[in-house]
Amino acid sequence: MPNVGVVGVQWGDEGKGKIIDILSDYADIIVRFQGGANAGHTIVAGGKRVILHLIPSGILREGKCCIIGNGVVLDPEVFVHELSELKALGYIKDDKKLMVSGLAHLIMPYHKKLDMLKESRNTKKIGTTGRGIGPAYEDKASRMGIRVIDLFDKKVLTERVKRNLEFKNFVIKKYYKNEGFQARQIVKTYSEYGKILKKYVTDTTAFLHKSIDQNKTILFEGAQGTYLDIDHGTYPYVTSSNTVSGNMASGSGAPPTSVGYILGICKAYTTRVGEGPFPTELFGEDGELMRKIGDEYGATTGRPRRCGWFDAVIVRRAVKTNGIKGLSLMKMDVLDSFEKIKICVKYKIGAKTYAEPPMSVGDYERVEPVYEEIDGWNTSLRGITKYDELPTNAKKYLKRLEELVEARIDIVSTGPERESTILLKTRLYNLRFAFLNS
Structure with a gap:
């Protein structure tokens, strides 16, 4: 099939x-399928630095259709803010190119x-961004959630907000000793959001079918990374999707x-927020040094990222879990200043290795x-931008990573700009074939 999915294979970022953004040039449709405004995608295009939290990164490409899928938990306040910014920058000229x-x-x-x-009550923090993602997914699983479509039926919206606040306000006031919410104000605010959202909301599943x-060629956009997956990550230090x-x-x-x-994205080293x-x-x-050179601060929270050497153990597992056919190795240039570079090849607990x-x-x-x-x-x-221009030791590093994670590297990033990218053409043929079906 001609469609491509992109996922992170570390701890996000x-x-x-x-x-x-680069692959969107080959796709007709870009779909975000999970997560919420706790994820940040940073793109540098035409000298402009754009950070997106909800709207798919393909929105920066002319004539592409972008979809926020049913698996996303949508913060309408963030959506409206992003929409306004993108329109001001001239990236959304046709409202039909964006669907929710x-x-x-x-x-x-x-x-x-x-x-x-x-999070403030926990003695051992999870590291949540405080954007409400976890509680929203909790409500979805417990059948208490409010969906985008409910914004357009004031009776339904009012009933569900009131029902939820009976429990939420009890917890907020009695357990956390904090100020609760008034249903009337929430319904009023969200009804206004609904007026803005209405032109973008549709049956996106039917549209995709x-x-x-x-x-049509479709690019599926993931948020966070494999080790923040609620089932396959380092639970409980994970996201909620x-x-x-x-x-x-x-x-x-x-x-x-x-x-x-499936294209896996990983850094030439490892970070975690x-x-x-x-x-x-x-x-x-x-x-x-990694943090300074790589500007390793969260796009959503601004928190400094924890930095470390490349971990082949987690990437190899992620390759198999996701069915990855190729990898994109990011921020290769951040390692330019290191005399020696380490790669984690196994784990050790006591006398045993794993x-x-x-x-x-x-x-x-x-x-x-x-x-x-090495x-x-x-x-x-x-x-x-060309593989042949890489120094010998950089090529050796790429080759050794491929051996350890059991996947080929199809793309290498040598800077934040679109243009600072090596597309390994002989290997990337399959990716272009996937899109162009030629």
Whole structure:
């Protein structure tokens, strides 16, 4: 099939925004299938730096159709803000190029408040962004959620807000000793959001089915990364949705058979925001240097990212879990200044070594990385666009990563700009074939 899915294979923040922006040039439709405004995709195009949290990164490309799928939890306040910014920048000239699934669930004000109150109460933090994502998915699972389509029936909206506030206000007031919400104000505010959203809301599942029948090319855009997946990540230090490729179907309504190529995105090193185990984390000068050169601060929260060496153990598992056919290695240029570069090839607990990630978070926190060390290239890769121009040691690094993670590297990023990208043409043929069906 001609359609392509993009997922992160580490703990998020791998650089998916840039790659989705590039690949959008080959696609007709770009679909976001999970997550919410807790994810940030940063794109540098035409000298402008754009950060998107909800609207798919393909919106920056002329004539592309972008969809927020049913698997997303949508914060209408963030959506309206992004919409306004993108229109001001001239990226949305035709409202028909943006669609929102009426089946997507809404982030409500009490979700955000409960998210922050719960995190502040925890003695051991999860590292939530406080954007209400977890509580919104909780309501969805417990059949208390309010969906986008409910904004257009004031009676239904009012009934559901009142019903939810009976419980939410009780918890906020009695347990957290905080100020609750008034149903009337929420209904009024969200009804106004509904007026703005109405022109974008449609049956996106039906639209995708029709597009597939018409042989349109579709790019599925994931948020966060494999190890923040609620089932396959470092639970409980995870997000509240399935971030792996298997959720592309349920989060969009497109059939699983419609996705023919999965591209995994990973950095040439590893980062993580928030709490949770991180076996290759660096606490000294090397970690600080990675953070400084890579500008490693969260696009959503601004929090400094934890930095460490490339972890082949987690990437290899992610390759198999997601069915990845090729990888895009991001921020290769950040390693330019390192004399020696380490790669985690196995984990060690006591006298035993392991080639697979542990299931227990306790074991995860106890593992020690087993490293291989290679020589750095000690020259700038910034802006290189051809594989042959890479120094020998950089090529050796790429080759060794391919061997360890058991996947080929199809794209290498050498800077934040669109143009600072190496497309390995002989390998990328399959990806272009997937899109162009030629």
